[in-house]
Amino acid sequence: MLLIQNYLNGQLVPPLAGRYLDNIEPATGQVYGQLPDSGPDDVAAAVAAAEAALPAWRALPAEERGRMLVKIADLIDANLERLAQAESQDNGKPLSLARVMDIPRAASNFHFFGTAAEHFATEAHMQEGIALNYTVRHPIGVVGCISPWNLPLYLFTWKIAPALAVGCCVVAKPSEITPATAFLLSELCMEAGLPPGVLNIIHGTGPGCGQAIVEHPGIKAISFTGGTATGRHLARTAAPMFKKLSLELGGKNPNLVFADCDLAAAVATSIRSSFANQGQICLCGSRIFIERPVYEAFKTEFLQQLQAQKIGDPLAADTKQGALVSQAHLHKVLGYIELAHEEGGRLLAGGKRVTVPGRCAEGYFLEPTVFENLPHDCRTNQEEIFGPVVTLTPFDTEEEVIAWANSTDYGLSATIWTTNLTRAHRVAQALHSGIVWVNTWLHRDLRTPFGGMKNSGVGREGGLEALRFFTEAQNVCVKF
Numbered sequence: 239m240l241l242i243q244n245y246l247n248g249q250l251v252p253p254l255a256g257r258y259l260d261n262i263e264p265a266t267g268q269v270y271g272q273l274p275d276s277g278p279d280d281v282a283a284a285v286a287a288a289e290a291a292l293p294a295w296r297a298l299p300a301e302e303r304g305r306m307l308v309k310i311a312d313l314i315d316a317n318l319e320r321l322a323q324a325e326s327q328d329n330g331k332p333l334s335l336a337r338v339m340d341i342p343r344a345a346s347n348f349h350f351f352g353t354a355a356e357h358f359a360t361e362a363h364m365q366e367g368i369a370l371n372y373t374v375r376h377p378i379g380v381v382g383c384i385s386p387w388n389l390p391l392y393l394f395t396w397k398i399a400p401a402l403a404v405g406c407c408v409v410a411k412p413s414e415i416t417p418a419t420a421f422l423l424s425e426l427c428m429e430a431g432l433p434p435g436v437l438n439i440i441h442g443t444g445p446g447c448g449q450a451i452v453e454h455p456g457i458k459a460i461s462f463t464g465g466t467a468t469g470r471h472l473a474r475t476a477a478p479m480f481k482k483l484s485l486e487l488g489g490k491n492p493n494l495v496f497a498d499c500d501l502a503a504a505v506a507t508s509i510r511s512s513f514a515n516q517g518q519i520c521l522c523g524s525r526i527f528i529e530r531p532v533y534e535a536f537k538t539e540f541l542q543q544l545q546a547q548k549i550g551d552p553l554a555a556d557t558k559q560g561a562l563v564s565q566a567h568l569h570k571v572l573g574y575i576e577l578a579h580e581e582g583g584r585l586l587a588g589g590k591r592v593t594v595p596g597r598c599a600e601g602y603f604l605e606p607t608v609f610e611n612l613p614h615d616c617r618t619n620q621e622e623i624f625g626p627v628v629t630l631t632p633f634d635t636e637e638e639v640i641a642w643a644n645s646t647d648y649g650l651s652a653t654i655w656t657t658n659l660t661r662a663h664r665v666a667q668a669l670h671s672g673i674v675w676v677n678t679w680l681h682r683d684l685r686t687p688f689g690g691m692k693n694s695g696v697g698r699e700g701g702l703e704a705l706r707f708f709t710e711a712q713n714v715c716v717k718f
């Protein structure tokens with residue numbers, strides 16, 4: 239049994255009230271560990287520890303803070319296998335995916351922001367002969383970082399690393415559904431010698447622990463990734479307290495395939511963008527719009543390649559589709575499959591729960607599912623499913639597909655497949671998405687702004703945007 243503890247003031251400690259939650263392995267449906275069911279008292283202790291650590295941490299030269307973060311990055315790299323195993327067991331994702339995506343990207347988060355802090359310069363504006371303005375960016379103070387279950391360590395570190403880099407101290411909460419790698423990170427921070435209180439990791443539910451972080455007056459900014467409804471609730475609490483908020487929320491991302499594209503590349507990448515991590519990536523393209531002349535060719539090849547998506551034990555080397563994260567989530571996705579049938583969708587593949595024999599017989603496995611014949615404005619094509627379910631829809635004109643792509647309340651990411659460069663630029667500008675990929679998907683450059691428009695969020699993470707978010711700008715005007 240994995241017994242997870244809070245990381246508070248540099249120590250691993252039990253929750254103050256002594257209550258624990260069960261941690262379930264999605265591939266087996268069995269309880270395999272416990273995590274603290276922390277409450278406001280644990281959060282208050284974490285904020286106090288962070289406040290005590292803040293003066294010394296913010297006073298360190300950026301280079302020294304950066305060195306510490308790079309040390310943590312190196313430790314994540316050195317423990318890649320252990321962390322990948324833990325992520326796979328906790329989340330249900332294939333171990334092979336955690337090895338090449340989740341854990342290396344978590345390490346690069348620490349590495350990138352550790353070194354970026356040194357390049358984060360003060361801006362100056364000279365009014366010749368009159369005055370000099372310079373803008374100092376002070377760390378905002380103690381901040382809260384709250385993350386979801388789909389890319390546990392990857393998204394957790396994406397928030398924590400820039401906050402620490404600029405000199406903030408952090409109270410962080412991973413999802414109660416996937417707490418394991420955050421716990422292992424606590425151990426690595428202790429090994430690295432991170433000063434006590436600089437980072438505190440408190441485990442628990444959203445209402446019990448997350449809410450206490452958002453409400454605490456000592457928390458000056460909140461970086462949150464999760465569902466749109468939770469984000470809305472968070473904003474209601476934090477806005478009257480004038481806390482800075484960064485919200486990375488849901489998506490319903492379009493994937494636009496034009497007839498002039500490299501069809502082989504479009505199909506192969508669309509298989510990944512539809513079903514990687516069982517479709518549980520906020521950037522997955524769940525609405526695939528295909529220009530009519532290549533519709534049948536795309537569909538045939540897509541369904542053919544789908545057969546290679548072997549469903550199985552996430553720990554097995556040849557598994558491409560692991561388990562969905564929880565029983566509740568499996569039932570939510572199955573509910574959407576039922577809805578797609580009711581709305582007149584024609585099932586082309588999948589649609590059913592799968593029993594994987596052996597140790598995974600009780601796991602939450604689902605076939606990758608493809609529908610066609612659904613209008614762009616039906617609920618299946620408007621609401622976030624966040625599972626391995628996609629729709630194929632033919633289109634005739636560029637105007638039509640842009641209107642359909644933009645027709646949801648979301649605006650996180652979009653992918654365009656075309657070899658026509660002019661069209662690529664034109665369509666990209668017309669899409670209401672914070673992130674647009676052309677002839678690629680999930681391509682990463684940590685310097686770029688990351689985030690969504692409309693109900694997909696407020697603010698941007700990544701690069702300078704993240705460093706700025708965790709700081710307070712102060713302008714000093716000196717008259718000559």
Ligand code: NAD
Nearest residue numbers: 385386387412413444448449464465468486487488489520
């Ligand atoms: P969720 O909103 O249920 O939970 C996210 C986190 O918020 C968890 O840690 C949870 O405990 C916490 N939380 C819940 N209620 C809270 C409250 N009242 N106060 C404070 N914290 C609270 O989301 P989830 O189900 O874990 O994740 C899936 C969602 O995340 C999807 O909608 C997905 O699109 C979104 N997501 C977005 C991005 C992005 O970058 N835009 C990335 C990954 C996931």
